[in-house]
Amino acid sequence: MNSTLLRTTALRSALRASAPTAATRAGLAGTTFVRGKATLPDLPYDYGALEPSISGAIMELHHKNHHNTYVTSFNTFSEQIAEAKAKEDITAQIALQPLLNFHGGGHVNHTLFWENLAPTAQGGGEPPSGALAKAINDSYGSLDAFQTKFNAALAGVQGSGWAWLVQDTQTGSVGIKTYANQDPVVGQFRPILGIDAWEHAYYLQYQNRKAEYFKAIWNVINWKAAEKRFQ
Amino acid sequence: MSAPTYTLPPLPYAYDALEPHISAQIMELHHSKHHQTYITNLNAALKTQAEAVHASDITTQVSLQQGIRFNAGGHINHSLFWQNLAPASSGDAKSSAAPQLVKQIKATWGDEDKFRDAFKTALLGIQGSGWGWLVKVETGNEQRLTIVTTKDQDPVVGKGEVPIFGVDMWEHAYYLQYLNGKAAYVENIWNVINWKTAEDRYLGTRADAFKLLKASI
Structure with missing residues (x-):
């Protein structure tokens, strides 16, 4: 499936x-x-x-x-x-x-x-490669620096929302954007990778300790799927 | 560069006092962690703001506004919320504890049930995080009741607005107990609304409703 x-x-x-x-x-x-x-x-x-x-x-x-x-x-x-x-x-x-x-x-x-x-057994958490890895390194210096900025964006969501790695369809460059509630990534930006910052995404396990969720989720990020979205 | 430091107001009842309608686990996390975090972040932002004011750094002051609004709103909303809840066994949790308010509710919505239905519909219509409030709006010599919803932690602080009671619709307010069944939470919370507090706020002024915030400095 x-x-x-x-x-x-x-x-x-x-x-x-x-x-x-x-x-x-x-x-x-x-x-x-x-x-x-x-x-x-x-x-x-x-x-x-x-x-x-x-x-x-x-x-x-x-x-x-x-x-x-x-x-x-x-x-x-x-x-x-x-x-x-x-x-x-x-x-x-x-x-x-x-x-x-x-x-x-x-x-x-x-x-x-x-x-x-x-799942980690299916490549979850394995770092990106190819053009996407290069775009991230060019913009953020390293994957670690990117993740730190992404987690800061997630932590800064006031209320319910999402943070996305997006690609600007006009310039091709990548960036981090947050969206309120269920606003989808449409228009100028193309969604590459999203993390759900609604409380229902983590509350049963992490309660108010959302920073721990933001840290842990990178272990199950499917960068292969992100690479396919990147153009 | 002194700025006021706000502290967490104690709950007027025990964490488990609202069971079975709101679990003790929810109440403890909600009060000791979530509310505390708004206060901690508010105090930090106010300190930075005081320094920026002292340094005539206007760009920093402006950039702090949204964070202050969010975290101060969180502190205001939760402070009002704890006070407008009461154990179900208490006489305060009966609408008979608010005779004047109920009179105007009936005059506005027809009867109490219609009001509760309208309030419930408003709560369930919130997209994302937010609050639902019964608000008294004073314009000149006239006053009316209205139901408003606010997003995230926006507080009810408009001109002439007195918040009567609020219901927290953030997922952290109900998720551990009700999961995605927020309609049941919205139904059950009526059992623990503090109508005595609601009556006091209805009969009082805006300054009265917000008095407890001064006390938490």
């Missing part, structure tokens, strides 16, 4: 719809809508496979409950927005936008997140 997830590009897999008909692919950025339903992607590893960095209990709740709620809510609001469109109800369409952004963003973010994690 992991091959399906990894074979697709980040954006396509994030949008992967399970509809049986072909006419279901749509662009990202919320300008068009997938007519088929979004579905919860399988994890490419077992719930317990990221222990001890992330507990099996966290992974199961996070995937089966949190991510799935984003998927079902996204489908609900997608249907509502399609209805509003059919009725030419512009105010209803606008009112639904934040909900689509939040739940669609939650679906996209988590889909990318599962892919950019891996």
Whole structure:
């Protein structure tokens, strides 16, 4: 099952719809809508496979409950927005936008997140190589220096949100950006690697000691997936 | 370069006093760790700010604003929150402890149940971390009640606004007990709302509601 997830590009897999008909692919950025339903992607590893960095209990709740709620809510609001469109109800369409952004963003973010994690036995924590490694070294000096800056960005998230290693589609350079709540990485920047800083991502295991979670998660980062997203 | 140093206010009840609605483990972490961290970070930011003021370093002062807002908000919100909770067995946890407030709630929402439904809907509609508050808004000689939600640790400190009671919707407020079932948390918290505190804040002024913050200096 992991091959399906990894074979697709980040954006396509994030949008992967399970509809049986072909006419279901749509662009990202919320300008068009997938007519088929979004579905919860399988994890490419077992719930317990990221222990001890992330507990099996966290992974199961996070995937089966949190991510799935984003998927079902996204489908609900997608249907509502399609209805509003059919009725030419512009105010209803606008009112639904934040909900689509939040739940669609939650679906996209988590889909990318599962892919950019891996058990240590499957390469989790192995440092990046090739062009991505070079881009990181050029910008940050070393992988260690990059991780220190990334963890500082994670610690600086006020409330719920994510930190991402992104690639600027205009210049090709890499950078670290934080996003509030479930705001997805769209537009000028391409998501390369994301870490979830919502409390549900670590609280059962780390409680208020989030710095320990930010430190431990690098042991299960799948740099191979990140390299595939980097262009 | 002296700046005020805030300290953690003691809880007005034991950590396990809100069980089974909020577990002792949640209360202890929430109070002794989360709330304390906001205070620690606030004090550090205020100290740096005092130094920047002394040094006429305006860029540093401006760059500190968001951190002060976040951490001061965390301190204000949690201080108000502890006071507006009470053990379920206490008479204060019954809405009959707030006759005047309940009268205006009924006048505003029709009845108590409709108000609770509206409050619950507001809480569950929060995207990400935040709070839901019942707020008294005073404009001139008029006053009205309204439900507001705020993001992250933004405090209710607008002109004429008196926070009556708040519910913390950060995941740390319920996750160890309710996991992703936040609707159950939002349902159960009604059992431990301190209506006596709510009545006092409703009848009092904004300065009264925030008095305890001065006491924590």
